[in-house]
Amino acid sequence: MLKNILPRGRSRSLNRTQKAAIAGVGALGAAAVALTAVPASGQTTTTSEAAPTAKVAYSTKQIQDVHAGVTGQLAGASQKVAAIEAKKEAAAKKATAKKATAEKKAAAKRAAKETTSRSAQRTEVKKAAPKSYPNNLDGWIREARSIMKKHGIPGTYEGIHRNIMRESSGNPKAINDWDINAINGIPSKGLLQVIPPTFAAYHVPGTSKNIYDPVANIVAACNYAADKYGTMDNVDSAY
Numbered sequence: 001m002l003k004n005i006l007p008r009g010r011s012r013s014l015n016r017t018q019k020a021a022i023a024g025v026g027a028l029g030a031a032a033v034a035l036t037a038v039p040a041s042g043q044t045t046t047t048s049e050a051a052p053t054a055k056v057a058y059s060t061k062q063i064q065d066v067h068a069g070v071t072g073q074l075a076g077a078s079q080k081v082a083a084i085e086a087k088k089e090a091a092a093k094k095a096t097a098k099k100a101t102a103e104k105k106a107a108a109k110r111a112a113k114e115t116t117s118r119s120a121q122r123t124e125v126k127k128a129a130p131k132s133y134p135n136n137l138d139g140w141i142r143e144a145r146s147i148m149k150k151h152g153i154p155g156t157y158e159g160i161h162r163n164i165m166r167e168s169s170g171n172p173k174a175i176n177d178w179d180i181n182a183i184n185g186i187p188s189k190g191l192l193q194v195i196p197p198t199f200a201a202y203h204v205p206g207t208s209k210n211i212y213d214p215v216a217n218i219v220a221a222c223n224y225a226a227d228k229y230g231t232m233d234n235v236d237s238a239y
Helices: 016-036 060-128 137-151 157-167 196-201 214-229
Strands: none
Touching: 137 157, 137 214, 157 214, 196 214
16 A cells, blocks of 8 residues: 555655655554554553463372272172171071971971871771680680770689689580579579579670670679679689
C-alpha cells in the first residue's frame, strides 16, 4: 500500500515530509497491532519471565503404606475364607458323626428286634414241639416227673421206679384180680396198681383219663401218695 503514496512520474527520492508520513503510518499500524493483543477486560498483562516449574515430591513411604494396607486386607480376607471353610468342615464332620451314630443306633435296634424275633420263634418252636420221651418205663417215669413238677407233686425217680417194680414189674397193663379190692369188684390196675376210684379222685388235668395209661397212672398214684404219705418215696409196701 505504501507505493500508492508516491505520484506517478515523480522521482523515487523521499523528502523529509514523506519520510515523516511513512513513519507515522508505521506507528499507527504498530499501535493497531498492539490494541488487538489487549484482553477483552481492558487489562494488559506483562510477562517478564516464564513461571517457575513446580517441584513434585516423591515418597516411598506412601507406597509402602498402600502395599501394607492391601496386604493386610488380603490376609484378612484369607483368614475369613479359612474360618468359613473350617466351619463348613466342622459342620460336615458333625453331620457325618451324627449320621454314623444314628446308623449305629438303627443297627442295634434292628439287631435287638431280630434277636427278640428269633427268641420268640424258638419259644414258638418249643411250644409247637413238646419234648418227647421214649415209650418205655424210663420215658414214662421222666415224663410223669415233668408233669408232677408243674403241679408241685413230690417224688424221686428212684422212689417211683422202686414202687413200680414191686407193684407191676413195669407192666402198664397189669391188674390184680385176687386181693380185697378185686373181691370188692374194684381191682387195682396199671404200673402202680391204683384202683379206679382213687385214680379218678387224684387224676391230674392234662393227663389221660385212661387208668392203663402209664404216665397218667404214675402221676395219679404219686398225687395220692403225696396226700397220704408225703411222697411216693415213703411208700415201701401196699398202700
